[in-house]
Amino acid sequence: MSESWFEQIPNGTIVTPQGFQAGGLHCGLKKTECNDLGVIVCEVPAAAAAVYTTNLFQAAPLQVTRQSLSNGTLRAVVVNSGNANACTGQQGEQDAYTMRAETARQLGIAEEDVAVASTGVIGELLKMDCVTSGITRLPAAIGGEPEHAEQFCQAILTTDLVKKEIGVAVQVNGRQVHIAGAAKGSGMIHPNMATMLAFMTTDAVISAENLQQLLRTTTDQTFNMITVDGDTSTNDMLVAMASGLAGHEELTPEHPDWEAFAAGFRQVCEYLAKSIAKDGEGATKLVEVIVNGALNDLSARAIAKTVIGSSLVKSAMFGADANWGRVIAAVGRAGEPLNVNTVDIRLGDIVVLTDSRPVPFDEEKALQYLQGDTVQIVVDLHYGEGQALAWGCDLTYDYVRINAAYRT
Structure with a gap:
C-alpha cells in the first residue's frame, strides 16, 4: 500500500x-x-x-x-x-x-x-x-x-x-x-x-x-x-x-x-x-505479528492470528519475556503447511530463532524492547510467498479485573 x-x-x-x-x-x-x-x-x-x-x-x-x-x-x-x-x-x-x-x-x-x-x-x-x-x-x-x-x-x-x-x-x-x-x-x-x-x-x-x-x-x-x-x-x-x-x-x-x-x-x-x-481491555502495549513466507496469504493470516491470539504469547508480552517457544508453538498448531526446519523468528530486530534453531541473543536488550508500548513479532517460514499482518495486545491482570465485574 x-x-x-x-x-x-x-x-x-x-x-x-x-x-x-x-x-x-x-x-x-x-x-x-x-x-x-x-x-x-x-x-x-x-x-x-x-x-x-x-x-x-x-x-x-x-x-x-x-x-x-x-x-x-x-x-x-x-x-x-x-x-x-x-x-x-x-x-x-x-x-x-x-x-x-x-x-x-x-x-x-x-x-x-x-x-x-x-x-x-x-x-x-x-x-x-x-x-x-x-x-x-x-x-x-x-x-x-x-x-x-x-x-x-x-x-x-x-x-x-x-x-x-x-x-x-x-x-x-x-x-x-x-x-x-x-x-x-x-x-x-x-x-x-x-x-x-x-x-x-x-x-x-x-x-x-x-x-x-x-x-x-x-x-x-x-x-x-x-x-x-x-x-x-x-x-x-x-x-x-x-x-x-x-x-x-x-x-x-x-x-x-x-x-x-x-x-x-x-x-x-x-x-x-x-x-x-x-486499547484492549487492560492492555499495556500493541503487539504486531508479521508472517512472511507462508504457502499463501490465507495461510499466513491463519498463522498470524493464531500467534496474536495465543494467551501464552500475550502473557509473555505482558511480562516482557522473550519466550520464543510460545511463538513457535502457536505457529505449529495453526494447522497450516510449513517446513519445521526453516522457521525464523525475530522480536523487533532481535533474532531469536534461525532455521528453527535457537540463536544466542542479549536478554537485557530483549527485555528493554519488550517493555515498550509497541512490540513486533516477525515469523518467516521460508515456505512460500504468503504474507500477513495481525494486531493484538498483551494479556494483563487488569483484563481479568475488568471482565470479572463487567455487569457490576
Whole structure:
C-alpha cells in the first residue's frame, strides 16, 4: 500500500466527508453522565454497505440494519451504548425497530433509510423510555463540526479508554475525496466477518455493490486480523456510507484512481483496527505479528492470528519475556503447511530463532524492547510467498479485573 496515494487529514472526523453530520448525548442507559446515544446523518441518500459478526447469536439491531440495507442505501445510523439489545427475544427486536422508526420520524426520513447499532451488556432489555426520549433530542445535537463528531465518538464507547477516529484524503479525477471512520472496541474482540462497532463515511461516488466488495476485502485484511481476547461479539458491525458529493466519475475497479481510493479506504480500516487492539481491555502495549513466507496469504493470516491470539504469547508480552517457544508453538498448531526446519523468528530486530534453531541473543536488550508500548513479532517460514499482518495486545491482570465485574 503506497502512502503517496493518500494523506491523513489532521483532526479528521466522521463528518469530514461532504454531506455528513453527527451528534451524541446522554439518554440514561449508562449509570454515569457519559454519552450513550449517537447518530450519523447524510443529507442525501448514501450508497451503503456493511459486514456483521458471524456469531450465531446476533443482536436485534443487526437484523434491522440488514433489512434497511436491502436496497443499498442509507441516510442515517443510530447507535446506543450501555446495552447490547442481544438475546432479548421478540421484545428486543421490537425495540430495535422502534429505535429505527423514531429516529426516522425525528429526522424526517424513511424508516428503511436508518440503520441501528447497539453495544453493551447482553441479555437486558433496553430502557426504551430513555432511548426514545433521547432520540427526540438528537436533532438538536446534530452538526457538521468536529465537536459534533466528538460527541458521537463518546456516545459509542463502553470500556474503551480512548476514542478511535481518522480521516484521509485521496485524489480521484483530480478532485479531493475524503474517507473517514470512527470505531469502538476494547473487549470481546476477535472479529470473524466484522468487528465491534465501526462506521465509515466518504464523499466518493461509488455504487453500493462496489462499496460492499471493497468493504469485505479490506475487512479481511484489517479488522479480521485483530484480537484482544478471542471472543467474537453478538453485536459486531461495520457500516460504510458514501454520499457521492465529491462529484467525480463513478469509482469502479477499472477506474484509474481505484487503487488510490482502495489504499485510503484500507488506511482508515487499518488505523481503526490497530487502535482497537492497542486499547484492549487492560492492555499495556500493541503487539504486531508479521508472517512472511507462508504457502499463501490465507495461510499466513491463519498463522498470524493464531500467534496474536495465543494467551501464552500475550502473557509473555505482558511480562516482557522473550519466550520464543510460545511463538513457535502457536505457529505449529495453526494447522497450516510449513517446513519445521526453516522457521525464523525475530522480536523487533532481535533474532531469536534461525532455521528453527535457537540463536544466542542479549536478554537485557530483549527485555528493554519488550517493555515498550509497541512490540513486533516477525515469523518467516521460508515456505512460500504468503504474507500477513495481525494486531493484538498483551494479556494483563487488569483484563481479568475488568471482565470479572463487567455487569457490576
